[in-house]
Amino acid sequence: MYFTRDISSKIRLLIKNYDCILLTGSRQVGKSTMLIKEFSDFYFNTLDNNNIYMALNDDPISFLCNSEDKFILDEVQRLQKIFSDLKFFIDENKRNNLTKKIILTGSQKYELMNNVSESLAGRIAIVEMAGLSNREIYSLHNSKEKFLPIESYLQNIKIKKNISNDELWNRILKGSYPEIYDKNIEDVRDFYANIVTTYVERDVRQIINIKNELQFNQFIISLASRTGQILNYDDIAKDVGVDNKTIKNWLSVLIASDLVFLLYPFSLNVTKRIIKSPKIYFLDTGIVSSLCGWYTKETLMNGAIAGNIYETFVVSEIVKSYRNNGMKPNIYYYRDTNSNEIDLLIYEDNTLYPIEIKKTMTPNIKDIKKFRILAEAYPTVNIGTGGLICNSKDFIKLDKDNYLIPIEYI
Secondary structure (H helix, E strand, C coil), X not given: CCCCCCHHHHHHHHHHHXXXXXXXXXXXXXXXXXXXXXXXXXXXXXXXXXXXXXXHHHCHHHHHHCCCCEEEEECHHHCCCHHHHHHHHHHHHHHCCCCCEEEEEECCHHHHHHHHHHHXXXXXXXXXXXXXXXXXXXXXCCCCCCCCCCHHHHCCCCCCCCCCHHHHHHHXXXXXXXXXXXXXXXXXXXXXXXHHHHHHHHHHHHHCCCCCHHHHHHHHHHHHCCCCEECCHHHHHHHHCCCHHHHHHHHHHHHHCCCEEEECECCCCHHHHCCCCCEEEECCHHHHHHHHCCCCHHHHHCCCCHHXXXXXXXXXXXXXXXXXXXXXXXXXXXXXXXXXEEEEEEEXXXXXXXXXXXXXXXXXXXXXXXXXXXXXXXXXCEECCEEEEECCCCCEECCCCEEEEEHHHC
């Protein structure tokens, strides 16, 4: 079964103003399938086809000039030198008032971004694609906007489906890879074992030299067990048996590959944000569940880090709502010296929107009382409406400034 992808609307808008779009994202999130299904007016070329690869490698300018007016180059990371030729081709098109449109895809963002910054800066729009969102799988509601706990967003949402607690945890267990839903895979342990193996063999080995693959696998497992927690390099280094520098190097690859996301503590001083310890989140809960050895929704929802898994799922869904609108998620967390913590802060137009995340179906207004700290902590910032995201099915106001937000509203 194919699910219409929200990000396609943003690509359609961008392609009107840019001659070239680069669509990135980790392997198997559905980039190629989406383009074939939803951009049938673009001629599809993939560098996985050796004939196309050789033609581009041998005479790239002739290939590009003889291509259709709208075409796709899939898996461009296979031929890194193509970017300098694309620069020449795009510039020549502009000089000659031609209107060829190109969509590129690639799954090794680490290498792709280096090439784009060197060759195509200012000539290309970059869009990040994540795995399937709840909105896409269940057609949950009518909105394609980014999530924000404000009245104009929440009051206009029309929920089309409520998700039962069992259904939600099964969704968290299965994760976000389209193939799982296309093939209706129930036992996902082999699928995710292959995902991790393919990732290490195809992507990681091309970026860094792994001397001990067993240690790298242990690193990913150690990281997965800490999803939703503050990142402590020393603890992970002890688990894996390598130094902090190696852990930071390996982590940078996972970030560039869109497997993990770092959530930094909020500070008005931008420099300070990146100095303090971030929280680590995997962008796919299916990978986390598999790496941690939880293979049923019952063991997952009752496990030792069930709350962290649930929080990871919510954060990843919010991240997707931004990326599907072609936006960087401007999100943070709050923690002070008294150990007061707020799970999520969305920062927009000098306004902070606080979010608390609880896996409970019976939330308590006490869960948001820490929101009051923000006005004193940041007197020059506006404090906007906030929300408690949980498994409740009731959307109500908790008080004059904060909402109880069912997970379906994300």
